[in-house]
Amino acid sequence: MRESDIPLTAVSTPSGMLWEWLVMPQILSKDPATINRLVTQLFRPLRAYAQTYFDGIFVHSRAGDGKTAMEVHLGHLRRVLEVMSANKLYANIDECVFASPEIKILGCFVSNVGVRADPEKVKPVAAWPTPRS
Template identity: 45%
Template sequence: MLWEWLVMPQGLKNAPATFNSRAVDGKSEVEMHKEHLRRLFALMRKHKLYANLKKCIFGASEIPVLGCLVGRNGVRPDPGK
């Protein structure tokens, strides 16, 4: 069975090594995002799942969620609301 930790199992003492090992693999965040999308779309196609492209947002630095904008720097109110 394949699984992934959602928390640091040994506390924060291993966090820098984990981060650095992912940061030096040679792929940019954009390339990784594209690869994840390819895998997602392949799985969706395999299981006959569909997405409404008008409602999809790809490669965004922030996304709207419940009247807020959520991004790398945190959550802020959506000024358009």
């Protein structure tokens, strides 16, 4: 936490004393806006291959410089994990998908071909009866 922000965390105790947080309180550290801002700032230098959305990081790679797409991708993943480690950010391994040709995000499937809607999300609309008038 920045030293200039410490007074902003002051709370009054029942005894009348003021208490200031020296680190970010747990209640604020889980705030979506706080997480989004942190992740966006940390991964801005990697935005050529690592996009973020709140606490999600999406790494995409393309073959180049005599390397295969997988070799480039592994280098990109290593750099992303280094940034996470340096900033004490942790990944939930159950939510991770590595080296996949296609990922599901925000109701869509994203791949090297493009973006397509999730058929399960489209099914109710596709099942509507054709208008008769």
